[in-house]
Amino acid sequence: MSNDDGKLYLREDVYFEPLLNQWYAWPYLLPPVTGARHIVNTHRRIMSSFIKNAKLHVMAVAQPGMAGSEFLDCAEDRVSDIKALVERIDLEHADLVVLSDSVRELDELLRAHTSGESIEYLYERVPAPLRGYVEIFMDLEHHPSYRLLESLLYKSRHYKRSLQSVSFGLLDTVGQRPFVLSTPRLPEANNLQLKIDYNDPILDAVFRARALPLAAAEVDALFAGRETLGGVHYRDLFTAAPPAQRHVPVRDGVRLQYLGHAGFLLETADVAIIVDPVIASRGESFSDEVISFSQLPERIDYICITHNHQDHANIESLLQLRHKTSKILVPKNNGGSLTDPSLRLLLKQFGFDAIEMDDMDEVQVPGGRIVSVPFLGEHGDLNVRSKAAWFFELLGKRVFLGADSSNLDPTMYHHIADYLGEVDVMAIGMECVGAPYTWLYGALHTKLVSKKIKESRRLNGSNFEQAHKIAEIFKPSRVFLYALGMEPWYKYFMGLDYDENSAQIIETEKMLLACSDNNIPAERLYGKMTMEMA
Structure with a gap:
């Protein structure tokens, strides 16, 4: 002091x-x-x-x-x-308790409407806390549902x-x-x-x-x-002591840095882009194992978010980067679904310039482009649209960052590769045995979910076969396996413990071996990594 x-x-x-x-x-x-x-x-x-x-x-x-x-x-x-x-x-x-109960009451009201006839009469029966904040609609099979008017809710007493x-x-x-x-x-x-x-x-x-x-x-x-x-x-x-390590500007080519868990920093002399930042403060016990805040660029032109889970859209890190961030690119949202709240609207509340990106949308940047790529899986089969992998083309170098994408339909990746072509670097998350989807979404249910459903529908990323198939399609020159939550300093929000018998370790070992057999350099990332792409 x-x-x-x-x-x-x-x-x-x-x-x-x-x-x-x-x-x-x-x-x-x-x-x-x-x-x-x-x-x-x-x-x-x-x-x-x-x-x-x-x-x-x-x-x-x-x-x-x-x-x-x-x-x-x-x-x-x-x-x-x-x-x-x-x-x-x-x-x-207590009004939040009533608001929570109103979701259950609304679900019960809609379940009871089975005739397929007009639902207009239901508006006057919407529980009072939600009245005026929902639109009720029918699908093509005549099943009623609703969407939340999220923008209006952020202006209400409920926020x-x-x-x-x-x-x-x-x-x-x-x-x-x-x-x-x-x-x-x-x-x-x-x-x-x-x-x-x-x-x-x-x-x-x-x-x-x-x-x-x-x-x-x-x-x-x-x-x-x-x-x-x-x-x-x-x-x-x-x-009074300045940071021991500072950012080193890029002069030529493209620098790709792994920031821990699902985070990457891509830089040229003209642009800086961070994907899924979960930046670790520099603790004494792991001071040499992380790239921390002092080593980031003075200005971040774009932050790209893959999806709405806490280890990717990390509010803790985003608020610490707000003062130096120009724009945040987020996946397009369903628009009012209880299971899929809007990242754009959320980040807007905190002063971010957030831009929604639909599948295959592009943003031109100095020396190249950013493309949002379709993302399947890892959301327990729920209708969650707010998810995107990212493709970057900078100074002729081509990088695909797939985060927790699960290759449920290889044909989709063939279509993507037909448009984007082969890549220099492919990074794919391989947390192939995730938690039951109710781990994150259970609180949103208004009826009990059976154990059989929980165990069947998990938050899984790609296993070996799925990840290897993506590599066969994109033909990368180098492969990184990441987003595994292996770093112990992230345990407070990941809650993961691995040993040599964990499925995630076994599957990533298979991937490393397959890449080696095909003379493709591959690495399971941990802590930090820097790659200069001249």
Whole structure:
């Protein structure tokens, strides 16, 4: 807390978490209706279970292999704090409980309409919280359904900025961060929490200080008069020492860098593009294994998002990049489906210039183009349109980044290859045994889903046969396997544990061997990687 007259940088080991009602914010938690369903049917349920039997939760999270489970990860002596969060839902935000229940009531109303005749009379029976916020329609088989008027909902009382807050901590004092989908973030001795929404100017100012230092007086002015919780003082987040590693500009050719998990950075001298950024803060235990914020370009021309899951549309990272980002390209949305909230509308709430891309849409960039490529699978057979793989052509180099695409129909890739041609680099996600789809979407259901359905419909990426077939079609000169959640510093939102017998490891080994047999350099990515494409 010294250096009162000098310049201060945001420390490289500072981590940031956007919160909603003290829970880690991810894309399905923030839209009003899907958020209400998750708050009531996931958060309140897990917290109520912890209140009833805290010992069971404490014992469960201590067991190996329980990462990603629905057991709340905090000490028994915090039961009163968890109880207060449940009471906050039931008392201060009882309207969200009613909104969540209204989804069930609307589903029941529509299920009861079986005649196939006009549904116009149903509008006056729509539950009051949703009235005026839905359009009811029929499919060609005369089954009724509805779409949410999302733009209007973001203007309504159902969208509560008052539920937003943020938390900062220091990686080297916090240890393993609890799994985000099962544990709220309480004020602790090792964090600092601010009751602000995500549009507060303090956030861009603080994150800009990772590269451009602030005077100590400027730091003090940013935090002056603000209510803070937790045991970390705001000055502890800053240091007089500049970042040890900085961005190195590209002078010639194309640079491709792996940023961890599903993230890539593509750069030329004229354009910088990031795909699915999940940027790791630089903790002491893995300081040499990551490309962190200080090594990113001063300006990011485009961020491309493959889909709406928390490990790809990562709000935590996006808010930290907002101050240096020009545009975000997101997949085209279904328009009002409960299972497919709009990424464009969500990011628009936080000041991003988000542009929707339909299948095979193109954006011209200096020296080339960006093309959104159809994406099949990994969404439990739900009608989720907000997903796209990405093709980049820069200075004649051609890169396909497929993320979690599952090759359910090779014919589609033949059609794509007929138009795009062969590629220099192909990267494909091979988390081939994903969680049951209810892991992310269960809270949206208003009827019980059978175990048989859960086990059948998983969030699977490509296995060996599927990934290898894509490679046979695109004929890449180099292959990368990624988006596996292998890096331990991402465990707090991935919840994955692998060993040599895991299907994902076995299938990727098959892919590496097949590429070797065909004299194609291939690598299972981990941590970071830099490839210069002259």
